[in-house]
Amino acid sequence: MRIGTIEVETPVLLAPMAAVTDLPFRTIVEDFGVGLTITEFLSADAIQHGDNKTTDKMTASLGGRKFGVQIFGRTDDAMIQAAKLAVSIGASLVDINMGCPAKRVVAGACGSALMREPELAQHLVRIVDEAVGPDIFVSVKHRAGWDSSDLNAPEFACAMVEAGAKMITVHGRTRKQGFTGSSSNEIIRRVREEVPAHIPVVGNGDVTSVQGFLRMREETGCDAVMIGRGALGNPWLFRSIKAVHEGKDDPGLPTVLERYEVFRKHISLIIELKQGAKLVHEVRKAAAWYAKGYRGCNSLRQRIWKLESAEQVLAEVSAYFEDLMSSGSAAA
Ligand SMILES: Cc1cc2nc3c(=O)[nH]c(=O)nc-3n(C[C@H](O)[C@H](O)[C@H](O)COP(=O)(O)O)c2cc1C
Known part of the structure; x- marks a missing residue:
């Protein structure tokens, strides 16, 4: 797939997710073959006001990938400034969020x-496209529509393309649905047809899953699939999709040892790339993702939520994984 002149080898993207898809998370899924990652949404207003917490989240992928x-906002100056900042750190794509259903954003x-x-x-x-210049591309991520009586995604997508968007991402739920019910492949198919x-x-x-990836492509004709929640603690999904896309066998699920090793790599990236009081919270969150589905994962989660340093959490989780491996069965 091509976005402007950007070649995306494997047609699967990591969804932007606030407080999730930080640089360590993106690095891990990039290692496993995702086609492209996008930062979580960043408030253009906050960037304009020099909010360091927001600008710190605007991070370039490692190794020149x-x-x-992704930015959100509605005023010219703020959007232009945020887009230019993205270009200055080496982004190839500036995605505009037009899909977030959260009350504080919609308000x-x-x-x-x-x-x-x-x-x-x-x-x-148009103004973001002009601000980023001809070599950087603008894209829009939106929903099916506001509610089931206003499913305007196909016309809306075409209007964004007419204004200069070089890629459209559609989440097949309405704003009203939030994250409830199910996402509609039918509306994505209609967008693909009209754009x-x-x-x-x-x-x-x-x-x-790989099957879900194949089904979405088949039912909608979409050029690529974006995956969010399915990637939590499961970067192997991208490895599988890449392999199947290349006509190879699906390497399948990781062993407990592999999962433990990638967890440790993820934690070392968190420790290397992030500082501050939230560090322990980040380590706890990652531990819960990687242990999910294994025997005793709920009680592990409760135990680590009481620990106060990243080192303590790491020691507890290491003991947990070693116990799983020595007992020979990790099934919940
Ligand atoms: C915790 C969380 C944070 C999210 N943050 C963002 C965001 O910053 N920008 C965005 O466009 N969508 C955001 N989303 C929506 C996802 O990108 C995606 O559209 C949605 O989760 C549906 O995809 P999925 O079923 O693969 O998770 C978020 C979703 C979750 C669960």
């Missing part, structure tokens, strides 16, 4: 609220 930055008439203001949304795409063929359409929503 291509990446996107500011940003995120999915922009689906009800297509002209302003087009204007934002000009040279612009990639990425389908998103509820894909957690």
